[in-house]
Amino acid sequence: MAVMTFRQALHDTLRDEMHRDENVVLMGEEIGVFEGSYKITAGLLPEFGERRVRDTPIAEEGFTGAAIGAAMLGLRPVVEIMTINFSLLALDQIVNHAAKIYGMFGGQARVPLVIRTPGGGGQQLGATHSQNIELYYAFVPGMKVVAPSTPADAKALLLAAIRDDDPVLFLENLALYNTKGDVPDGDTPAEIGRAAITRRGSDLTLIGYSRTAFVANQVAQELAETEGLDIEVVDLRSLRPLDRATIVESVKRTSCAVVLEDDWLTYGIGAEVAATISDGAFDYLDAPVRRVAMAEVPLPYSKVLETAALPSHEDVINAVYQTLDAVGRRRPAARR
């Protein structure tokens, strides 16, 4: 066990997997000489050489598609798309090819591909560089989409993604790269398709993934200390497949839920989670499922406007309070 940043966990896991398996190759813009926009691949070019750490031209469709084709012949490429915003340029290759090749050809070719890419707003990067569009990929059968929130899961899910024979979109987040946590030694992949209950509680279920799972744990801890609230946190970890059973089992115990997401509310992942709760725990619900999500605007540059558009810590706490009030479960002493 070692304490390290999310960034370090990704870097070390990539390096270990490259040592373990000659078929693992890295491809992406500026990942070699420049060491990656977010320095995840720092030092890997000198260690492994240009053959295995491949700087690509600015051609997301071309190099993502090439990684898919190489995967069809048995390589295990790990593609870095500099931010998820740029993945739109590779959308056809991901949705129409990576996700469909195994099924469309009757199971004759596998696509053991990982696409690592960070989402995230809040850094004044403006409308085109601040999106959270993992939903586009989570929508598509044939894709697997994982979204770790801790350094330990960054390692375990990246191990799983690289060793999986299907295309996996591995969602990172700009705001998580410097977060720290315990990372177990050894070589144990996570199971894709499983959520984790990262905190047990009985008052309310707080659901998130990637950065919002980090926020959910923070808020639950804070409200335990300040208000004596007992909040359960579900970290989705996998957006496709979605672990509906874990969500529903949790809500059956707490009878109310707040879903956090960094994307837009309409048609978002929170909508899918809320619909799942409606289908699976309708009789148990004591309040409507509440969603905390971005305002429905292209994210502005102005810090004031950007802050107004993004879900804040306070927004989460208020949604929790309002839901607990609706249930009549909030402790009187805690009312503000």
Place this chain on the structure above:
Amino acid sequence: MSERTRSAKKGSPSADGSVPSGLTDDEGRRLLDFYRRMVIIRRFEERAARGYTQALIGGYCHLNLGEEAAVVGLVAALEDRDYLFTNYREHGYAIERGISPERVMAELYGRVDGVSKGWGGSMHLFDVDHRLLGGYGIVGGQLPLATGAALAISYRGSDEVVMCTMGDGTTNIGAFHESLNLAALWHLPIVYVIINNRLGMGTTVEKSSAEPELARRAASYRMASARVDGLDPLATYEATRSAVAAARAGAPFLLEVVSERLRGHSVVDPAKYRTAEEVEALTSHDPIHTVGARLMVEGLLDAEGLAALDEEAKAIAERASAFAEASPHPDPSTLFDYTYATPVANDLHRLPGEPLFAARPRPTEVA
């Protein structure tokens, strides 16, 4: 454009087929073999068109009619170990790769014995054993994939070549540029082939490509290229052999094959955008006619032999459709078999009318 290309070719058959051009024995034997293969594709495609009108084939169905000489010449230049990526007009390519016409037709019929087990249909033929790696329905989708396959070959230091065919319209999609640039930068063993039949669906090359001499696009990547008469199977074969040899040595190649599309874009297209003169000219360009005539002029085939080849091809097509019709439809219980190669927790196997969670019994009413 193609007229000029054709008349400039050595040994091209003239429409009235009068002058022997003096093929070597090898060339003669090869041309006869090529012709036999071309007729098989022709009769297969005609049988497929009939299957479509009989509603035994669904979806889209694009035929290689007019492209037979190009198909045969191109594929003959590949080794068994080489890989082929192509687009949605690919029945002939699959047959030429050595896949049985029965299994190709069964895929068109959507049956379990189809090359893609009924999951792909006409546009998505795939056979890993014969190294036909698709059949792609998205224009240009196959280019980055083929480029990546060549990357894997190069990465492993093995000596296979990838051939990636496309239509003339595909040269205007971004994936064309991105793929050729990557292949040239990384010295990949790949031959990109443009089948230039001068029409997208109905839009001409001149209306869609600012540089209508498509082979010249290669100059942007310092890539070698050539243009060849795709109605002449021997010329196509020789040009492809050179291209494949270059690619095997690590120099990617762009080969433009000038061809014809005798009918509409797909079986349902009446091609009203073509003038009567164009349609008439098509007949004299039909490679089945011109190559057949050439073989007769060369004394390599007589009328009886020609008829016998045709009968053989028709019988092959009939056997293919009979096999396809007799092959079972896939069982609905196999619906979820091919979503993921690695089984995964919580993969949802829900049919459209089923709830996510089993309904709870209604509470019993109090009497």
